[in-house]
Amino acid sequence: MFRLKELKKQQEQQQQQKQQQTTSQTNGDASSTTTATTEPTEVKRQNSNDLKEIRRQKSKDSYFSLKSKQSAESSTARRANPSELRAQKDIDEMEVPEGCKVNFKDTNDICNFTLDITPIDGLYQSATFRFSINIPSTYPYNPPKVHCDTLVYHPNIDFEGHVCLNILRQDWMPVLNIGTVIFGLMTLFLEPNPDDPLNKEAAALMIDNKKQFETNVKQSLRGGYVVNRQFPKLLS
Amino acid sequence: MDTTNDLPNRWTDIGKMIKRNGPFASPDFVPDTKTTPTIMNGLQNDFKVLVIGAGGLGCEILKNLALSGFKNIDVIDMDTIDVSNLNRQFLFRRKDVGKSKAEVAAAFINSRITGCNVTPYKCRIQDKDDDYYRQFKVVIAGLDSIEARRWINGQLVNLVVCDDGNIDPETVIPLIDGGTEGFKGQARVILPKITSCFECSIDAFPPPTTYAVCTIANTPRLPEHCIQWALMFGLEDAKLPKPFDPKQFDNDNPLHMNWVFETAKKRAEDHNITGVTYKLTQGVSKNIIPAIASTNAIIAAACCNEAFKFCTDSSGFLNNYMMYNGLNGVYTYTFEYEQKEGCAVCGTNVSTFDISPSTTLEVFMEKLMEDPRFQFKKPSLRSNGRNLYMQGTVLNAATKPNLTKTLQELEVLDDDEITITDPALPGIACRIKVHYLQDN
Amino acid sequence: MSQTTGTDTEKYDRQLRLWGEEGQARLEKSSICLLNGTATGAETLKNLVLPGIGAFTIVDNQKVAESDLGNNFFVERQSLGQNRSKVVCELLRELNDRVKGSSVEEDPIHLINTNISFFKDFNLVIANRIPEEPLLTLSQYLYENNIALVVVNSYGFIGYLRLSVPEHQVIESKPDTPMDDLRISEPFKELEDYANSINLESLNSQQHSHIAYVLLLIKFFNAWKSTHGGKLPETRPEKEEFKKFFISKSRNYKDELNFNEGVTNLLKAFQPSRVPSDVDQILKDPKTSELTENSDDFWVLAAALKSFVEEHKKLPLHGNVPDMTADTLGFIKLQNIYQDKANEDLSDLTGRVESILSKIGKDTIPQEYIKKFCKNARFLHLARYRSLNEERTQPRTQVITGELEQPDNLMVFYIVLRAVDKFFTLYNRYPGFNDEDIDSDQSLLKNIVNQLLSELQIPTDLVKDDYVNEFTRYGASELHNIASLMGGITSQEIIKLITHQYIPLNNTYIFNGINSTGANWKL
Secondary structure, eight states: OHHHHHHHHHHHHHHHHHHHHHHHHHHSOOOOOOOSOOSOOOOOOOOHHHHHHHHHHHHOOOSOOSOTTOOHHHHHHTSOOHHHHHHHHHHHHOOOOTTEEEEOSSTTOTTEEEEEEOOSSSTTTTOOEEEEEEOOTTTTTSOOEEEEOSOOOBTTBOTTOOBOOGGGTTTOOTTOOHHHHHHHHHHHHHSOOTTSOSSHHHHHHHHHOHHHHHHHHHHHHBTOEETTEEOOBOOO | OOGGGGOTTTTHHHHHHHHSOOTTSOTTOOOOOSSOOHHHHIIIIIOEEEEEOOSHHHHHHHHHHHTTTOOEEEEEOOOBOOGGGTTTOTTOOGGGTTSBHHHHHHHHHHHHSTTOEEEEEOSOGGGSOHHHHHTOSEEEEOOOOHHHHHHHHHHHHHHOOEETTEEOGGGOOOEEEEEEETTEEEEEEEOTTTSOOTGGGGGGSOOOOOOOHHHHHTOOOSHHHHHHHIIIIITTOTTSOOSSOGGGOOTTOHHHHHHHHHHHHHHHHHTTOOOOOHHHHHHHHHTOOOOOHHHHHHHHHHHHHHHHHHHHOOSOOOOSEEEEEOSBSOEEEEEOOOOOTTOTTTSSOEEEEEEOTTOBHHHHHHHHHHOTTSOOSSOEEEETTEEEEOOSHHHHHHHGGGGGSBTTTTTOOTTOEEEEEOTTOSSSOEEEEEEEOOOO | OOTTTOOOTTTTHHHHHHHHHHHHHHHHHOEEEEESOOHHHHHHHHHHHTTTOSEEEEEOOOBOOHHHHTTOTTOOGGGTTSBHHHHHHHHHHTTOTTSEEEEEOSOHHHHHHHOGGGGGGOSEEEEOSOOHHHHHHHHHHHHHTTOEEEEEEEEBTEEEEEEEOSOEEESBOOOSSOOOOOOSSSOOHHHHHHHHHOOGGGSOHHHHTTSOHHHHHHHHHHHHHHTTTTOOOOSHHHHHHHHHHHHHTOSOTTTOHHHHHHHHTHHHHHSOOOOOHHHHHHHHSGGGTSOOTTSOHHHHHHHHHHHHHHHHSSOOOOOOOOOOSOOHHHHHHHHHHHHHHHHHHHHHHHHHHHHHHHHHTOOOOOHHHHHHHHHTGGGOEEEOOOOHHHHHHSOOHHHHHHHHTSTTOSHHHHHHHHHHHHHHHHHSSOTTSSGGGHHHHHHHHHHHHHHHHHHTTOOGGGSOHHHHHHHHHHTTOBOHHHHHHHHHHHHHHHHHHHHTBSBOOOSEEEEETTTTEEEEEOO
16 A cells, blocks of 8 residues: 555655646746645545445546446456457458458457468469468467368368467467468468378378379369368369 | 454454554554554455455465454355365365355355454356455455456456546555466566556466477377377267267366376377376366465465555565475565556556547547547557457458447447557557547 | 375375375375474464375464464364364364374473473474574484474564474485486487488488487487597587588478477587586485495485496486477387386496395395486485584574675574574563563664674674564564465475475575565575
8 A cells, every 4th residue: 555655645746746847937936845745644544335436436537427227247348358459459450461361250259250361372372261260368378279161182281170380389479460370371371381291191192292292182172072072162 | 243352362463563663664654553443443344355266375365364354355266166176275175075165265264263254256257347346455366367367457457547647546456466386386466557467477477388280180209199189189080989978078077088088098009109197188188287285375375465564554565576486495586577568458548538429430530640648640449349440451341331420329338448559559559438528 | 095005196186296196105104293383383284284294293382362363273262271282283183184183282392301202203393483492402302313303483574494404315306497318419329329220311301300309419410520530519619510510401491390409409419418416416425335234225326326327427317208399100219219228227226226235234125216216316416404503503604694795685584583582582582572662672682683793703783773673573473474474385395305305495494574585595
């Protein structure tokens, strides 16, 4: 409590100094009044209910309120939480790379959206792949959760939609953001990495028989039947 | 009837700190006298303290507060008692397994420390509103999740009334936060808006252990990889039979946990990996942290010591972070954790903005950009879980139509906060509290 | 329920993850004595009863007073007037039905002075609020009988803890960040052979990027040695050059995690394995040469280890391989190679142990113990504590003065606490205990402080009056928060002493509750 009183004293002193400056400017005669109180500092103990009332009054700046009947839940829910704030900033200020499009089903739910990636180069060129992205309430301490909703033949994405990208797991740091994640996902299509594979067979094929691998990819993108699986038609 | 009145010597020890001045007491300290027992009155009658969590730290905190003279204590915890709690959560016995932690803890303290009045709440901290939190003098948290800490931190920071840089001290409720893990722990004092807050340090928290998906899927080497495999891939693999609905997976259910263990073990055997035990399986699945009574005692006591000093001014204070490590000798390190510039929670000032509810969003934004208090260049606005106007390419088209709507039409209510992000801002965001003027 | 030790594995799960069933077994065999059932004492015992020590005994002749109700959790309203040791004992036992507790309604001082052999069967004695003279008598006796003494006091906002035991052996010191034992710069034969057997050029990109960095480094160290006169890089520029050379061998450095790991661990890899100084001290200790049939197993093993190191110039291999980027098969194979070598070293050590045992005519030592010693050879820790008597008769004045000269030091509290004890000895009460004595006690205490400092030949201005006045203000009050905090710290150190795991404080700790700081010294 001492520290709070200190703060209040500091603020009061600053206020008084400001006032003194302005009065001395107008009066031209600065009389220095001590800001320290001379009466014994009384430790004012207020009943906790009084305090509660004081605090409540202070936080309501106006008595003209449209929300007089607001419920307990909604009052705290209406406040932006830090993970939302951070998500808001990330999404609004990121540079969306060419070929990527972010979609909000509910434009107000800033923590859940889909990402459509249409690589402009490489083996997967011109096909569009959809990812579901969820920003957890512990963001940015924990990374965004990413799931690939499009069935794809790719060494780093399995057929259940798991994506192997280091910054989504062991290399995530709070200084990274949603933009970095999107960029990382795009890179997977431009430069698939067979050395750390999620889809073992695709990766092995990419190393042992690149031509066959490329054929498989092309066929899958055209809606073909590859490795005993029916792929969606993404290209004509 | 308050029976403690007939025990005049009960609080002799605390009494000495409260009735006698000393060289290290706060400069504002006015010792109690027989005729003006102001501080004692405060402790026993006026002050209400909130304890969050009735587990390892919570039990200790309740005991410490009760024996520091506090009478009016609330405790919130939605958990129930488990056998593995009994090695340190000393207010619980075997017969209490399954019951509410908050309720059993409160009952024990009230019975052991006569006159103490602990009120339990078996609910989430998010279920309580601003008015509830405003009644407390101090909040002490013994939580084990980042999410909960973040929430209470944000809640208390939001209660601080800050008019254009001037903080009203009466709205500052300290949050004393303790955490422990094995032989290590930390205690910190957060004065919302004055000192660093929990969010300021969130980046510094050690990241949780995660393994690469491809390692788990294809190149396992450790028993932990096999356990994670069972959790990540095994559960959703329809080809693997399970004696339960995978969508209802509950890591507290021994049947489910046993399935994870057996599945992980099989995978390990297939790869010649040793070391999968039931204990490790539990540890990985539930992210179990080792815990003992002694570390909890140390951290809880440090926290309550600060609460006592804060409420009585009888001595100095912790400024503001103490770390404890008992692995090698006894190591305590105390330092001042500085506020993070632009912290999403405490670094964002809330400024009031007078406006008429019938103003359109477009005009409102024009006025915002003209206001010299802020230096907005390309502000994006969001309020009440809804995007008002976003400058960036992602949501610009969807929010453009809002420009011609009035604030009232956009369901922005009086006293609502609008969070504004702007690449030009030094911090994450700026918060404007809308203050409606009466329409003429 | 544990099959092997019978302990309650479900209840104790969270603590077993720290000290295992073996540590728990030691706890459950221990017997601890507490002198004075004060708040501090009770809180210390609470944190020992909960994790399951074997037994405790409280010695106290005080009756539960009103003031106890204001700071002690283990007394109740209805126990006013009853013997405090009995009451505290009952309420502590209630915490854990597996723990035996008993109370002795006697004045601890009287017990120390008339029947000190009472203490001979305890593993450890906790002394709280015991005046200087009987404390020193107790300390002498316990030290001579190899029983640990723990002194803990809470005084106003200050807490004090002192441990003392003649010799404390730790095998499992469990350091927070133990160094790996990978022998990269001096690989043993099997490891080197394995590394050499790998033909990097023949591998495809996936295989190439999954060769453990350990093997890569060994291979390229060899390549370097062959063009540098058989020597590893020694100077800084040489090491830099090697780093570049190593990176150049990667096919795709950006993606090859194993090469990245090699670079990260390069500096560590250059270091040859050394015997840590702590361990070296143990090996050089005279007890390794003066073995008899009554020697501790620890010293027999230390002697065997000494002979091992004399021959092999290294400690036994640890055997663990930390996780690193590698394919499963390769990693398991690597693990097996290290494990096999560690087992080989263990057999070697065991042979030496057996030969020593037969020489001195001592019974066998369980293989599990030898294995534990062997695996923890790099982490052995031995502490010899100064007794309290030594602390008085041969004070470490340099340490004390050095600390007192620092700004904001906590040594001032140590000095004043010593003076407070002296005050009690002289006047049979604590300074400032009574309101009316505060002023006069302040000057009396000040005189004693000055006298103490003079005896230590320390300038008296190093302890300011403020501290004397603060202690007089405290008037021997015991605040629950400080009692609980010290109870936590003390119990934790006691657990370390009993389990012989982790490293205990050596030997003094002071907690300053005014600003929540702490300090420790060896006094």
